[in-house]
Amino acid sequence: MPAPSSSSPIRVAVVNDYELVVAGVAAVLARHAEQVRVVELDSRLPVASDVDVVLYDSFGQPQGEMIDVPGLVSSPDARVLIFSWNVQPELVEASLKAGAAGYVSKSADGEALVDAIQRVHRGETVRPADEPVEQPVVGRWPGEEQGLSPREAEVLALICQGLSNQEITERAYIGLNTVKTYIRSLYAKIGVESRTQAVLWGVDHGFRPDRSRRLLHDADNG
Structure with a gap:
């Protein structure tokens, strides 16, 4: 797959062990198709496509220094962005030290998430605000329909x-x-x-x- 031009949407893979989670994130990003294009959804499989950014949803997943960042990327130029409601500074820094290019809070709306993807794609290091987040604004999770937070x-x-x-x-x-x-x-x-x-x-x-x-x-x- 050829690399995108400066005017092409950024190619994104969404990764999490639960299909409902990745599908929910992809639905949010689909509203911003001129800027980002989700080309792959993965649950417990490595990314296979040539993508620009791997968006790693932390729901139920290893975090911080336990993230296998090299195992998430499909090409040497792909950058990993962590999407989590755990925004403790020490966890963010451990994730960056493990090789992630950025970290965005689940309190971000779709536009803020796209902005973080764009900044990471440009080579910036993205960090969230320090405040802990209890409820994500975007995305879905198992048990949501049964009333689980x-x-x-x-x-x-x-x-x-x-x-x-x-x-x-x-x-x-x-x-x-x-x-x-x-x-x-x-x-x-x-x-x-x-x-x-x-x-x-x-x-x-x-x-x-x-x-x-x-x-x-x-x-x-x-």
Whole structure:
């Protein structure tokens, strides 16, 4: 695939283990097709297309120094932008040290997200504001239709991945007591009383990590 001209849309791949998450982000970016063009959606598969920017949604994913940035890119010129509601300065800096080119908060609307993609593509290092974010403005998550908040959904996703409460605190960058609070609240919302029941519910409601790749044609982004 030839490199885009200065007037061509920036080619973007959206990466996360959950198809619903990547599809939600792609839908937001589709409204800005003159500036960015989503050419690939990946869940637990490496990016295969020649892209300019890999947008890594951190929902339920390794973060900071644990991000395998080289494993995300398909070409030496592609740059990785982290999209997360965890914006602690130390986490942002660890992500940049791991090789990410930028970091944008999920409090950003579609225009701000596109602006971050453009800045990263120009070679800038992008950092978010320091304030923590509880609710994303854009995107979707498993369990949304059942009333789970983004944080509750992420905790359930990590439970379904087999993580202990302590491991969830390390992955999601929230305190242990906060994890326990989210577990109590999500259990009440989905009507379960145990971890095993929560996992079984999660498997039936989109919390099993997907393994897929979707290559998009121009018509998908018009």
